[in-house]
Amino acid sequence: KNEVEQSPQNLTAQEGEFITINCSYSVGISALHWLQQHPGGGIVSLFMLSSGKKKHGRLIATINIQEKHSSLHITASHPRDSAVYICAAYQLPDYGGATNKLIFGTGTLLAVQP
């Protein structure tokens, strides 16, 4: 079982719908990235957050460190939002301190239909 789990694995939505992608993790983390990869494109970091909520345009990311859960929300979805969304977390090592080692979820394939 992967330390970072995402749901759903696949998501199809109609244009304009509100979308939520969930990420749960089973290890201690210091922070978490939400990444986006369009078909045939490179990976882009949308957010990095360690607490609370961040918003950028129609995208909102939240994290609850105690519950080990993060969500990515897309409001008023558009076909250009179609992409793979990946959650990746910085794992806290057992010996304390911090690490830059990212653990990735398997990704959520989002298709927004017009």
Added chain:
Amino acid sequence: EAGVTQFPSHSVIEKGQTVTLRCDPISGHDNLYWYRRVMGKEIKFLLHFVKESKQDESGMPNNRFLAERTGGTYSTLKVQPAELEDSGVYFCASSQDKELGTGSVSEKLFFGSGTQLSVL
């Protein structure tokens, strides 16, 4: 500003051959990371450079993989000899130092487009 560039974009080699992947990070970025996605699996961390030093190489699968970052600029990842299970997409990413402040952490992480490696 140029982004993270990787070369080649695709490489097809035979089992037993050697392949060298290159990553040019964004100028001034001390942190350089290598990751790999094997077909159908999640992306896995391989290693992390800070300037020319290997900060963490715990994700390197075995001693057939050798990463270098001489001079703290570009990095190479050599696979010798390549095996079938080495096939996948190899990503490079770079960043400046993580910033810690007011209880929050910030690291702008920039990825390259990846190298698709196929070992036949």
